[in-house]
Amino acid sequence: MTTPEQLAALRDVATRLRIHSVYATTEAGSGHPTSCCSAADIVAALFFGGMHFDPKNPKNPANDRFVLSKGHAAPLLYAAWAEVGFIPVEHLLTLRRSDSELEGHPMPRVPYVDVATGSLGQGLSAGLGMALAARIDKRDYHTWVLMGDGETAEGSVWEAAETASYYKMSNLTAIVDVNRLGQSQPTMLQHDLETYKKRFAAFGWRPLVIDGHDMLQIVSALRKARRGKDAPTVILAKTFKGHGISFIEDKEGWHGRALKKGEEQDKAIAELQSKLTGATGAKIKRVPREKPLPPHEPAPLDPPNFKLGDMVATREVYGDALAKLGAVDPRIVALDGDVKNSTFSEKFLKAFPDRFFEGFIAEQNVAGVAVGLASRGKVPFASSFACFLERACDQVRMAAISMANVKFTGSHCGVSIGEDGASQMALEDIAMFRAMADCVVLYPCDGVSAERAVQLAANHAGMVFIRTSRPKTAVIYESHHEFALGKANLLRHSDADKVTVVGAGVTVYEALKAYDLLKAQGTLIRVIDLFSVKPVDKQLLLESARRTHNTIVTVEDHYIEGGIGDAVAAAVSPEGVRVHKLAVHHIPHSGKPEELLQQHGINAAGIVEKVRAL
């Protein structure tokens, strides 16, 4: 039981959180004080009793996890960490300054933030990932996700909701701060808590409807949530935006607006301060101190086991390689969006069912869950058709900003998938992943390079995209061939080469065919398998260009913008190398793979023609 004195103390904490949020945003001259005020009571109750954690070490593995999905309430989060003693209170006034770690929205540059938030509707997926990690690791920490009501409009929330209940994640609680007001107008449901309740209940959650400014109700709901069985709990808290500051409370036009220094701020602070009672007894529920996990030591792996000329699809090798890796690296987990029999992630599922998450046809949530898993030390590999990973573009962007150690594998790239047609062909995926901050992009062409790509991805600390192909291709690398991030492979060269041709994936084979055709006509070309699209092997590209009249032809199964041609041109353009791109220019049609490569001029004949024209 919580005593009246303790409740009063929690209310005082909440009031102080509001005061801190107002001071910080006013000092910064921007921010979202009203969005902090609506959730202040909830956050006070979470940090003082609701959550079990180590206030001295936010990274303690035994801690409950907290995700502030409504990231614009960042000042409230910082205020809470100040109230528990982790940040000096006066430091809160550095909010949003370029020399302060207290950024406008939460960033994992600070130890108490696991995943970046601020693009709404993503926190629940991340929380689900954390809860799944707890299950895999047999840990009893609880994961709490504080959401805004406006963000429940995001479909990704319902993707997370449906899968969290499907997997009976009773160690996950969502709290929705139903403050009625969005940025530009009231939300669709405003204070219709009954409909929120029906929606979450229909999605398999246990809904608790409370007054989000009644401390006793909040405390009681948090307790019930932790004791949930067989289903995740959602606390639907009716609140008022700007609560505690009467002249802005529940008023439109106050989203993302700091109070002005002087009269406006003073009036708000005075009103808030008048509520303080001086009650004591707000207690943190501490967990035992725990050491962090030791750093992972990659275990030795047998080399790939292919014979030159073996016909195998890189997508299939992906599954085998992941299963092989899973046997020596317990951090590896896999996720898929109901295409595991096409991406071949099912091979991992068969080997390690407890470390596989079937995300169904909901790619945004798959990506978000991967980010949550990575934040708990897992190395998640999430796969789908490459074009459907574009569904999760914003989640991938936030994963990049989170500096998350996640791996995405996209199969069925390009026109070489053939008959299924344009909707199933990824032709923009390299552009998307290449533009993501610090994302490595690997594009293997054969079995050996595909297996090595998976290993390189697992052992690289950071985001990686692996692009796999549908058709079977011949193994061209010896099993002991060394691959590395940023290293391309020179496949054909002589002292008399006229042009350097750079391919990747299926176009490597077209380049090799073109080599044979041109050689028969007396023209020699240099052939490079790019393999690592980002980082790109500038050195080899430049060296090769220097020996081939400063001329490179790139050929790729991707639209002409943003793919390997652009990657190569960007690398060598400062040196004045001429780069000619062969790529897909228009929306493809259904057809046989070889017909489509021909139609788009990215087959051997297209390369020969281009080389001869040069």
Added chain:
Amino acid sequence: MTTPEQLAALRDVATRLRIHSVYATTEAGSGHPTSCCSAADIVAALFFGGMHFDPKNPKNPANDRFVLSKGHAAPLLYAAWAEVGFIPVEHLLTLRRSDSELEGHPMPRVPYVDVATGSLGQGLSAGLGMALAARIDKRDYHTWVLMGDGETAEGSVWEAAETASYYKMSNLTAIVDVNRLGQSQPTMLQHDLETYKKRFAAFGWRPLVIDGHDMLQIVSALRKARRGKDAPTVILAKTFKGHGISFIEDKEGWHGRALKKGEEQDKAIAELQSKLTGATGAKIKRVPREKPLPPHEPAPLDPPNFKLGDMVATREVYGDALAKLGAVDPRIVALDGDVKNSTFSEKFLKAFPDRFFEGFIAEQNVAGVAVGLASRGKVPFASSFACFLERACDQVRMAAISMANVKFTGSHCGVSIGEDGASQMALEDIAMFRAMADCVVLYPCDGVSAERAVQLAANHAGMVFIRTSRPKTAVIYESHHEFALGKANLLRHSDADKVTVVGAGVTVYEALKAYDLLKAQGTLIRVIDLFSVKPVDKQLLLESARRTHNTIVTVEDHYIEGGIGDAVAAAVSPEGVRVHKLAVHHIPHSGKPEELLQQHGINAAGIVEKVRAL
């Protein structure tokens, strides 16, 4: 009432649809016959009585609209158009061939497909767009969307659902073919129709649960759906995958698998043919013939009304320009994702409330609705923060494949937004939109160019992305300045220029400042405002490079990959021009805009330093 004879005739149609689907996919050697079989009864009832349309003219504006959201059932759609007489039945056997318009998934290259489908979970948003168009145009056609059950896992479905009920779209009906089986395993809910019902009901829809193989129930539900009031209707049809072919019906492992020629196909066809009764009386419910709308003639517009030096944000001009355009072009509609007071689309809302769709925080649906609106002749402008448009990447991809006449405007691009931090900064948006097939990308820097960008977008038939900025910038163009797609603007030049500097948006001003600084030091540079990122002004770039020692420096508020630097390099690289890129290299921090431009080396000082180094 439907007579028993008519019901028998409808059942025969359904059986023939199954037969056609089997023949076509077997002949193609790939495809999804079992996904066709589960929905065949529904489609038979829709095309013969349920839908009101002109079977001779799929483009008749009075027709009901049909969206096959489960696009992998394309053979069923083609079979239906064969049964109504629009396609010769024997032509169905050309399915998936490169010389046939009957592609693997529906593409709007054929007149009876309005929007490309095949990326699941997008059809309902498109249908909502069509239904909104009907409301705007005061037309009484009904829109029908046939979905798979697996795709209801996509969050975008619930985004469409919540907004369709919010707007009381009783002219919209979704039909969910609940066949229990996904691609790689059973769906989450399998045949739990009760939960589907609860979910749709909670999202404000009127649910009708039926046996999807009982023709009387189907016909009756379609009738009820058309008579719906105040809410959209969903027909939840319990079906079996592969229904009608007993040896594959309701069996796992049959997704996306054609029957083999010979015994396997013969057995299936024999079983299906045995069900045919020869009943007649299946009737199409026809609508009157109507002429298509006359082509749009752009009305004359007053030129922009700014004075040189006026300080105005391009995002704000966007709103003004759109409202101005709306007054002379009734096709224009606007959509936003609850940031209309930041993107300034609210200016259009104020002028034309009936042509504005508030999509709340659900960007995927906003994009999908735009595609649906465009398919009915509207010219939709959808706006959000540029980074949040990335949430709709896959919808934008499908819009491109649909060749949809949609316009996206992304505000708050780059580090120049300042204090809000990385999660709110679009730094990959140009890469994303540039890679989309045939998408025009415009990046205005001042009021005049912003207004012209909106006009150019409206008058271009196809997808356009306009990137607007948060900070106010000085007007640098005269109001009569002529802008065009693919045309950059030369702002500073002389016969003694050392380097060409290309900027866009806020970096144009940094380039101009650098010009002044360098000039004071005796170095002249050429300054170009790129404006049109795609298509790019290759001619001006090459001419300028030729006069500046073959050297270009690009400077952009975007990550270094896939943005204007790559666009410029791609254009001039074949000619051996040296392109040096200044861009954002790492994840930005919160801070003042000018601090961030400085930190990332994309301000005047960074340009001066680079030019001096060259």
